Amino acid sequence: MTLVDSIVSLGVVAVLASLAVPFLATAREESxxxxxxxxxxxxxxxxxxxxxxxxxxxxxxxEQDEGGYLxxxxxxxxxDGIRKADVASGVDRALEPPRRLHEAYPSVxxxxxxxxxxxxxxxxxxxxxxPIRFGSGDTLSFSPVxxxxxxxxxxxxxxxxxxxxxxxxxxxxxxxxxxxxxxxxWRER
Numbered sequence: 435m436t437l438v439d440s441i442v443s444l445g446v447v448a449v450l451a452s453l454a455v456p457f458l459a460t461a462r463e464e465s466x467x468x469x470x471x472x473x474x475x476x477x478x479x480x481x482x483x484x485x486x487x488x489x490x491x492x493x494x495x496x497e498q499d500e501g502g503y504l505x506x507x508x509x510x511x512x513x514d515g516i517r518k519a520d521v522a523s524g525v526d527r528a529l530e531p532p533r534r535l536h537e538a539y540p541s542v543x544x545x546x547x548x549x550x551x552x553x554x555x556x557x558x559x560x561x562x563x564x565p566i567r568f569g570s571g572d573t574l575s576f577s578p579v580x581x582x583x584x585x586x587x588x589x590x591x592x593x594x595x596x597x598x599x600x601x602x603x604x605x606x607x608x609x610x611x612x613x614x615x616x617x618x619x620w621r622e623r
Contacts, residue, residue: 463541467591468612468623470539474587474599475608478574481507482606484529485576491515492529493575493583496544496566503544503566506532508573516573535589545590550613553586553598553620565589574601582606597623 477494484507485492491510496503507529508516520526536543544565566572568585575583584603590596596613598620611620 463591463593464595466539466541467589467595467597468610470535470542470589471597471599471610471623473538474535474589475610477507478576478582478599478601478608481574482576482580482582484509485578486580489578491575491577493573495521496568496572496574496587497532498566498572502534502536504532504534506530516571516575518571541592542589544588546588547590547594547596550596551618551620553600553611568601576606580606 474494481492481494488509490513493508493510493516494505495508495516496505498504508521508526509529510516510520511525511527512520514520516526521528546563546565548563565588566585567587568574568583573583574585574587582601582603582605585601587599587601588596589598598611598613600609600611601607602609610623612623613620
């Protein structure tokens with residue numbers, strides 16, 4: 435090989451590498467969003483098994499503050515479910531201390547793009563962008579018989595990849611869905 439051939443070969447490799455970088459960054463972010471969704475689904479399944487084990491309601495409680503959302507796992511101490519006042523007073527005790535999702539998954543946050551259709555195909559109505567939808571208390575609770583609070587938890591990556599964890603109350607089943615912009619649909623992952 436001559437020096438010119440080597441330089442041309444290196445130039446082609448450099449161009450191809452520069453074209454691949456954006457695709458690799460998107461793939462990395464998608465894997466972060468999916469890992470966060472799997473982690474939260476596993477936390478929910480752990481809560482369900484703890485509720486059955488302890489014979490008391492166990493829940494993942496989400497609380498918004500200036501830094502985003504904190505979430506923690508709590509067990510019902512007085513038989514009336516996981517309540518904000520009971521958590522504050524210590525009646526409903528923490529099984530795990532509250533933490534932030536972005537500490538483990540820096541490019542992922544609890545967020546919902548209001549321009550996307552809802553999981554049922556309708557609009558989100560009234561510009562509702564609340565990413566935590568488990569009733570007014572923002573708590574995903576599991577009963578000792580395995581049922582759960584019905585609702586949805588929305589996750590979003592920096593580039594806009596939107597995923598949702600959907601909890602079906604009667605069965606406690608958890609589905610992970612992601613929005614595919616190309617065809618405008620939510621698909622199970």
